[in-house]
Amino acid sequence: MKVAVCVKHAIDETELKIDSSGSPQLRGAASKMSTFDKNAVEEALRLKSVHTGEVAIFTVGTPEAKKTMKEALAMGADRGVLITADPMSMETSRTAELLAAALKNGGPYDLILCSEGSSDVYSGLVPPMLGEKLGLPYVGYVRKIEATGQTARLERALEDSIEVIEARFPLVASVVSEINEPRYPTLIQIMQAGKKPLQEVTPEALVPGLSPSPSLVTGMKAQAMARKKVVFEGAPDETAKKLLDALASEGVLPR
Amino acid sequence: MSVRLWAFSESEAAANDVAAVSSVLTSSAGGSYTVVGVDEAGAGLAGEDKIVLRGTEPLAGSPEATAEALARAAMDANPDVILVGSTRNGKEIAARVAVKLGLPCVSDIFGVSLSEGKLRGKRNIFAGKLIAEVAAPLPCVATVKLGVLSALPATPAKAVVRAAGDVKSKTRVAERREKQKGTVDLRAAKLIVSAGRGVKKKDDLAMIYDLATSLGGAVGCSRPLSSDMGWLPEEHHIGLTGVSVHPDLYLAVGISGQLQHVAGIKDSKIIAAVNSDRIAPIFEASDYGVVGDLYAVLPAIMKEIKARHH
Numbered sequence: 001m002k003v004a005v006c007v008k009h010a011i012d013e014t015e016l017k018i019d020s021s022g023s024p025q026l027r028g029a030a031s032k033m034s035t036f037d038k039n040a041v042e043e044a045l046r047l048k049s050v051h052t053g054e055v056a057i058f059t060v061g062t063p064e065a066k067k068t069m070k071e072a073l074a075m076g077a078d079r080g081v082l083i084t085a086d087p088m089s090m091e092t093s094r095t096a097e098l099l100a101a102a103l104k105n106g107g108p109y110d111l112i113l114c115s116e117g118s119s120d121v122y123s124g125l126v127p128p129m130l131g132e133k134l135g136l137p138y139v140g141y142v143r144k145i146e147a148t149g150q151t152a153r154l155e156r157a158l159e160d161s162i163e164v165i166e167a168r169f170p171l172v173a174s175v176v177s178e179i180n181e182p183r184y185p186t187l188i189q190i191m192q193a194g195k196k197p198l199q200e201v202t203p204e205a206l207v208p209g210l211s212p213s214p215s216l217v218t219g220m221k222a223q224a225m226a227r228k229k230v231v232f233e234g235a236p237d238e239t240a241k242k243l244l245d246a247l248a249s250e251g252v253l254p255r
Numbered sequence: 256m257s258v259r260l261w262a263f264s265e266s267e268a269a270a271n272d273v274a275a276v277s278s279v280l281t282s283s284a285g286g287s288y289t290v291v292g293v294d295e296a297g298a299g300l301a302g303e304d305k306i307v308l309r310g311t312e313p314l315a316g317s318p319e320a321t322a323e324a325l326a327r328a329a330m331d332a333n334p335d336v337i338l339v340g341s342t343r344n345g346k347e348i349a350a351r352v353a354v355k356l357g358l359p360c361v362s363d364i365f366g367v368s369l370s371e372g373k374l375r376g377k378r379n380i381f382a383g384k385l386i387a388e389v390a391a392p393l394p395c396v397a398t399v400k401l402g403v404l405s406a407l408p409a410t411p412a413k414a415v416v417r418a419a420g421d422v423k424s425k426t427r428v429a430e431r432r433e434k435q436k437g438t439v440d441l442r443a444a445k446l447i448v449s450a451g452r453g454v455k456k457k458d459d460l461a462m463i464y465d466l467a468t469s470l471g472g473a474v475g476c477s478r479p480l481s482s483d484m485g486w487l488p489e490e491h492h493i494g495l496t497g498v499s500v501h502p503d504l505y506l507a508v509g510i511s512g513q514l515q516h517v518a519g520i521k522d523s524k525i526i527a528a529v530n531s532d533r534i535a536p537i538f539e540a541s542d543y544g545v546v547g548d549l550y551a552v553l554p555a556i557m558k559e560i561k562a563r564h565h
Contacts, residue, residue: 092361223521242545247525250524
């Protein structure tokens with residue numbers, strides 16, 4: 001089974017600093033593989049261990065994104081393709097277009113996996129756009145994958161129901177984090193990841209004559225989150241009283 | 256500017272929610288909107304001007320076929336904006352329609368407005384740490400965050416049926432299981448008591464339910480309890496990948512306060528927390544916090560509530 005996983009190198013939202021004027025300090029911010037993408041890589045590796053085959057990682061990213069590539073390779077992926085462009089400065093549909101073009105060049109793949117959304121912007125649009133652009137069956141928000149011969153059974157989680165979907169390979173799917181527990185690479189795997197093939201390709205080489213497709217984001221600012229941060233410590237009887245007094249004076253307790 | 260909007264969702268309730276956004280938008284920017292539903296919907300849809308999409312087979316439950324039907328109808332009518340309710344299937348439908356029609360697409364927007372030929376809105380990014388402003392040139396597709404405005408009521412006006420013809424899906428739904436339904440809608444709840452990993456076993460959720468009941472509130476939880484442990488149905492899961500809530504009081508019990516969880520509660524009027532870890536991030540996101548073992552603090556709170564009611 002040939003599996004491709006589309007991942008994103010993202011600014012670590014937990015480390016993102018806001019300066020005193022309320023502007024985010026994006027330059028030089030700590031970055032990592034988008035959180036749920038690890039679940040997509042893990043699922044690809046799990047399927048490879050059962051069905052044999054190959055796992056290839058695709059990303060649209062700046063040179064920084066090699067860090068995420070190496071992490072996926074250290075987890076056990078076989079090779080990586082880095083499309084050298086900044087996904088934050090282009091429209092979501094352009095990211096999907098570039099990934100689709102690279103997947104066609106490198107394929108065919110039996111399965112193309114994404115996570116449900118990236119941990120930075122979480123638009124959730126790239127996976128269904130990929131399915132649509134590639135003209136393949138697409139199943140979103142998958143929490144279980146069973147492959148038998150040419151067909152797959154995929155369990156997907158919707159807001160109010162669980163669906164079991166049957167589809168034929170090749171197909172595109174997005175996964176939710178409960179699908180698995182991503183592995184941690186060993187030190188040896190991390191060292192060996194540097195020797196695995198990592199191909200770089202420019203957008204122009206993939207899709208000649210691209211017209212500009214700038215990001216639709218016009219600005220970003222810190223979320224106003226002014227909370228009172230009053231903390232009570234001490235004996236439970238005392239702190240319980242203080243809490244209820246405070247909540248009563250805010251008028252948020254039932255009378 | 257006279258804009259023509261489509262307010263679409265695959266479910267009637269969400270379509271009427273989107274209609275509320277469209278109504279506000281068109282009354283301030285000028286223009287009109289049409290509420291668009293699928294299959295047998297029509298009587299349940301809001302608005303005088305409404306369309307129901309039908310295929311040769313039911314569209315509901317197939318985002319692929321629904322997107323094809325919506326795109327075909329939109330190609331004939333050329334609306335300036337297609338707004339879609341931001342459900343999981345809604346996002347897939349919007350993304351597919353945008354690709355089919357070659358239109359720009361943004362997701363999960365709120366605070367929507369129209370100016371200078373662009374649809375503008377805000378969306379939460381970096382797990383709600385930042386708000387991004389987005390602007391999509393018309394015509395465009397956007398999914399709107401649900402539950403921000405109250406849904407418009409259904410009106411008796413007849414819907415125009417648009418036959419989409421034969422729209423097929425490349426996948427087949429072999430089985431559909433409804434998730435266990437709760438009795439309270441968290442999006443509308445005024446008071447929520449929410450449980451996290453600090454709760455050691457499923458049976459102990461009874462304490463959370465007791466407290467919620469005594470305060471007349473609903474029960475929510477952080478992701479691990481619904482998704483990993485399966486102690487509560489997924490609809491109780493509050494956070495970035497679950498439900499976003501805006502109660503008057505949100506009481507987080509044994510929840511550490513990861514960004515993904517805080518993203519779903521930041522619109523609460525007052526946030527309170529009980530946690531044994533003084534440096535848990537939830538205290539940074541709270542108005543009031545109690546540092547202590549929930550197994551000691553919750554009974555004390557219950558005792559105090561009872562004392563105050565006598």
